[in-house]
Amino acid sequence: MNAKARNIHWHEQSVTVERRRETFQYRSCIIWFTGLSAAGKSTLANDLCRTLYERGVKSYVLDGDNVRHGLNKDLGFSPADRKENIRRIGEVAKLFVDAGLIVLTAFISPFREDRDNVRKLVKDDEFIEVYVKCPLNECEKRDPKGIYKKVRSGQIKEFTGISSPYEEPFDPDLIIDTEVMNSQECVEAMLSHLIKNKCIRKL
Numbered sequence: 001m002n003a004k005a006r007n008i009h010w011h012e013q014s015v016t017v018e019r020r021r022e023t024f025q026y027r028s029c030i031i032w033f034t035g036l037s038a039a040g041k042s043t044l045a046n047d048l049c050r051t052l053y054e055r056g057v058k059s060y061v062l063d064g065d066n067v068r069h070g071l072n073k074d075l076g077f078s079p080a081d082r083k084e085n086i087r088r089i090g091e092v093a094k095l096f097v098d099a100g101l102i103v104l105t106a107f108i109s110p111f112r113e114d115r116d117n118v119r120k121l122v123k124d125d126e127f128i129e130v131y132v133k134c135p136l137n138e139c140e141k142r143d144p145k146g147i148y149k150k151v152r153s154g155q156i157k158e159f160t161g162i163s164s165p166y167e168e169p170f171d172p173d174l175i176i177d178t179e180v181m182n183s184q185e186c187v188e189a190m191l192s193h194l195i196k197n198k199c200i201r202k203l
Helices: 017-024 043-055 064-069 079-098 112-119 134-142 146-152 183-196
Strands: 029-034 059-063 104-105 127-133 172-179
Touching: 029 079, 029 112, 029 134, 043 059, 043 104, 043 127, 043 183, 059 064, 059 079, 064 079, 079 104, 079 112, 112 127, 127 183, 172 183
Parallel strands: 029 104, 029 127, 059 104, 127 172
Antiparallel strands: none
């Protein structure tokens, strides 16, 4: 997308992200959950966010449906709109990182190129791609929003995983298999990864 604004300039913050991290005692970053609808992205993101909050770590969840209620309510589900949806979220997530927070994003984000473009917005150690893995048939069994049922009945067209492709990450930073792992195991795996990569400290 070409920038339409002219005569704009980036203003540096008086409080740098490095100073915020020194004060907060953890490293801000983007935890990007990707996977099929009903794989468990939002649940995992919120469970992890609550656990981080209890540890005193400042974090926030950007959820796909919630964002489409406001910031991205002008976007539909065409390929171009889906791409713009992820682009905007990436830019917002980058601001959260600069503010010193760990931002957890729960979006299907089906295309590798779009996810890679978000990764490029921040430093290498500021983006953690988490593939929330779950077979399509299990996602359909869960179907908490009744979306798959609508897809199968023809009410929804171009749905990821059925009539529109989902591109699995080639080399995600972490794979969480929600078909075989319970919620506590998923959170513990995430915490272990964050501690190992020095995003947060071990209690």
